[in-house]
Amino acid sequence: MKFKAPRGMRDYYPDAMAARNWIMERWHRVSLRNGFEEYDGPIMEELDLFRVKSGEGIVSELFHFADRGGREMAIRPEMTPTLARMVAARANALRKPIKWYSVPRLCRAERPQRGRLREFFQWNIDILGEDDILADAECIFVAIDFFRDIGLTPEQVVMKISSRSVLAAILRINGFAEERLEAVYATLDKRDKLAPEEFSKLIETLGVPEPQEQLLLKLGEAKGPEGITMLGEMVGQDPEGNQEVDNLERLFDLLGDMGVGPYCLFDMGVVRGLAYYTGPVFEAFGKGGLQRAICGGGRYGELLKTVGGPPMSGVGFGSSDVVIADLLKEFNLLPDLSPVTAVFVIDADPRNPTLFKRVLSITAELRRRNITASYSYRRQGIGKQFKQANDRNARRVIIVEEATLTDNTVSVKDMGTGVQQPLALEAVLDDPFQPLEPA
Ligand code: HAM
Numbered sequence: 001m002k003f004k005a006p007r008g009m010r011d012y013y014p015d016a017m018a019a020r021n022w023i024m025e026r027w028h029r030v031s032l033r034n035g036f037e038e039y040d041g042p043i044m045e046e047l048d049l050f051r052v053k054s055g056e057g058i059v060s061e062l063f064h065f066a067d068r069g070g071r072e073m074a075i076r077p078e079m080t081p082t083l084a085r086m087v088a089a090r091a092n093a094l095r096k097p098i099k100w101y102s103v104p105r106l107c108r109a110e111r112p113q114r115g116r117l118r119e120f121f122q123w124n125i126d127i128l129g130e131d132d133i134l135a136d137a138e139c140i141f142v143a144i145d146f147f148r149d150i151g152l153t154p155e156q157v158v159m160k161i162s163s164r165s166v167l168a169a170i171l172r173i174n175g176f177a178e179e180r181l182e183a184v185y186a187t188l189d190k191r192d193k194l195a196p197e198e199f200s201k202l203i204e205t206l207g208v209p210e211p212q213e214q215l216l217l218k219l220g221e222a223k224g225p226e227g228i229t230m231l232g233e234m235v236g237q238d239p240e241g242n243q244e245v246d247n248l249e250r251l252f253d254l255l256g257d258m259g260v261g262p263y264c265l266f267d268m269g270v271v272r273g274l275a276y277y278t279g280p281v282f283e284a285f286g287k288g289g290l291q292r293a294i295c296g297g298g299r300y301g302e303l304l305k306t307v308g309g310p311p312m313s314g315v316g317f318g319s320s321d322v323v324i325a326d327l328l329k330e331f332n333l334l335p336d337l338s339p340v341t342a343v344f345v346i347d348a349d350p351r352n353p354t355l356f357k358r359v360l361s362i363t364a365e366l367r368r369r370n371i372t373a374s375y376s377y378r379r380q381g382i383g384k385q386f387k388q389a390n391d392r393n394a395r396r397v398i399i400v401e402e403a404t405l406t407d408n409t410v411s412v413k414d415m416g417t418g419v420q421q422p423l424a425l426e427a428v429l430d431d432p433f434q435p436l437e438p439a
Helices: 014-033 047-053 078-091 133-149 166-171 178-189 197-202 210-221 224-235 239-259 322-329 353-367 381-393 402-407 425-430
Strands: 043-047 064-066 072-075 100-104 105-107 118-127 156-164 264-266 280-286 295-300 314-320 343-347 372-374 396-400 411-415 420-424
Touching: 014 100, 014 118, 014 133, 014 280, 014 295, 014 322, 043 047, 043 078, 047 072, 047 078, 064 224, 078 100, 078 118, 078 314, 100 156, 118 133, 118 322, 133 156, 133 239, 133 280, 133 295, 133 314, 156 166, 166 178, 166 210, 166 239, 166 280, 166 353, 178 210, 197 210, 224 239, 239 264, 280 314, 280 322, 280 425, 295 322, 295 396, 343 353, 353 372, 353 396, 353 402, 402 411, 411 425, 420 425
Parallel strands: 156 264, 343 372, 343 396
Antiparallel strands: 043 072, 064 072, 100 118, 105 118, 118 314, 156 280, 280 295, 295 314, 396 411, 411 420
16 A cells, blocks of 8 residues: 655655755744744644634634544644733733744645645744834834845735725724624635636625625725825724824835835735734735735734733734745745765775775764765775765865875865865864865
């Protein structure tokens, strides 16, 4: 019987692992330079944590099971409820603002497709305990800081920003009942995933009067600075609505001051599927062939309260390795990650066992000095050993020869330039990459 990796889940052969590590190193680097501290939580949580907090979209995608004690558990499909639970438990003791990041492995029972798998790593950035829109701007800045770090330009990626609180104000002004909002958000979130006729049909299923239907269709089209002006007109004199529109304008001003304006676009079509968002929401998309969101987040005002914590609001986002890797491939941004052997040690005469003993001791000494060093496991001719050094991308080759036994010298060859020079072994161990003089 043959087995393969479960549907929508990946094996990481070394080349795939190198790409995953490359992305993750940048997640860590960008998080740390923006002042975030790393945290983690358990791989599973009680099912109810997600049932209550994330909303229907995610709950239908949960891998869940009863543990031996009959408790309903779920493998984490996202990190935010765990974060809220952890912060709520120590809310008073934690220094504010709380700036935390995490890189959890998540599982969602989605239909696997390009950019969406059943198991993935998701970089999470969150700021809690700061209500000012500056925290929202900071989070968006961090996402874009990462995009820039991996070489994505505003021509290749766009951060679409919207606001659930502006949307809520407009819906309230137009007579939508508070309890209908979640259903309306879930419907509007499907706009970009459906053809226009299908979307209109979905709007009809909400069962709202014709003018309200028209409003929902029109709202989804508001884009760019003119879109924000249009929202300003829609809220009219409503004080709360005005406040929310001002906030949105300030967010764009701050992003401009931070120098990431060219990546950002106001787009009321972004609503987000998760139930807990209450303020600005944002989602980034590649501008090439990949249609899926590469990052998504927003402000959640009530989440901590619903897990028994204080009324502390937070803002953050998640972005996965799957979509980032697709984008890197699409725009040819992933560098050559083939493994590099810094030094390959060769014996000049495979018939002389004493030389091989020196190969082993020199290799061990290089490794002790934290230099990646290798040698051939087979005693074979020097040509074959050089070929192996080449296959391993060796930068330098050290040739152990008769002179090594008599006066402790070795020949060193630079595999890039082809220059070879005899040198004292001690000097080579101290600096294997010293400049070589052509003979
Ligand atoms: P989300 O929109 O469900 O939000 O996911 C955020 C990002 O995770 C997506 O934009 C996508 O890059 C990636 N992602 C989601 N599902 C999959 C999948 N099946 N395969 C590959 N990648 C996927 C959240 O998860 C929120 N908890 C984010 C957040 C953090 N909000 C505030 N803080």
